[in-house]
Amino acid sequence: MKAVILLSGGLDSSTILYQAKADGCECYAISFDYQQRHRRELESAKSIALSAGVKVHQIVNCDLTVWGGSALTDKRLELPKKRTLAEMSQNIPITYVPARNTIFLSFALAWAETLEADRIYIGVNALDYSGYPDCRPDYIQAMQEVFRLGTKQGREGNPIKIVTPLIDMKKTEIVQLGNKLGVPWEQTWSCYASGESACGVCDACRLRLAAFAELGLQDPVPYAAV
């Protein structure tokens, strides 16, 4: 079974890569250099892909800063800091990148069809998340329909399946799953900022730290003193 895995280098996508391996897939990882503020995550993606022993790791260049529209692609916009989990869950935040998962899934689909792959793994998570519209089950179902109708393979009755192992999990459950699968957390990168250490105060750091803390575990990634 062949699978393309969307790998950002963060906690969620690293876990699904290890899940795809555990599911018996031959793994093809795909990452995106979209000139994101936190391009540091691409180094993590490379390490994780190597550790997991993927068959190919493809890094696609697609500059999304040309039109901006997000604090991750326009450095003039400030990252939200020190928000509580309750605050994060209320609105679609400024770190939302317009159509990002649609773009990423489209490229993954193109590659998957060329490889004649069976599956695409994506680490979307509708709980404990920052309210991104393109991380929810109804959106994934709509993309699945696009996969069925928009490709030769789909029209021939053999659509590539979108697999979302984390979609209904809490962040603590994802950490527990990753621990079980042996994900090397120290190689991952979640922080939206671009320092040597993770900032500890952006939404991505706060969610991650809260999950490790709730489980009584130490996150091995270095954090700046806050």
Add this chain to the structure above:
Amino acid sequence: MKAVILLSGGLDSSTILYQAKADGCECYAISFDYQQRHRRELESAKSIALSAGVKVHQIVNCDLTVWGGSALTDKRLELPKKRTLAEMSQNIPITYVPARNTIFLSFALAWAETLEADRIYIGVNALDYSGYPDCRPDYIQAMQEVFRLGTKQGREGNPIKIVTPLIDMKKTEIVQLGNKLGVPWEQTWSCYASGESACGVCDACRLRLAAFAELGLQDPVPYAAV
């Protein structure tokens, strides 16, 4: 009304750009340099965008030759030649580029959401075409659902609308529409090959020439002697 127009530089996309203008839209054209065999079409896209007086013309780089899978992105594969229209309509041809319209529509969606645009125009055509899966009405409907669920604007009840003026038209009807709208055909480029003149024998040339001939019109684009 703001609209993003997918502009390849060919006959169909040039016609929808002029249609969007006629519909009263402020036009933002987007083209893709995917290292296609017929990159010559990008020069046509630039000319047409200028002639139509678009507000911005964005050319996005996204190299699709890294995985190939099509005669348009892998020069080792041969272009079909001198096929009849009946032959073209039978199968999905080797010029099919996996997930191409899904990738293009995703980028257009990202830009449109950033611009707070109302519409995206795409020149897909389900008749008189080479059987591409991602040019059919059910596929477009599926993408429309992705637009609704996968964006902030869509979740807020104001999804960007995909407009497909040509979807049910025959190629002859498209030429007639373009004539009415004043599309400068001599600036357009449809040929899949990469010469100074259009080849006259690839599927795209054959479809185009047949339409002009059926209408008793002369196609002003230069063709190689066949």
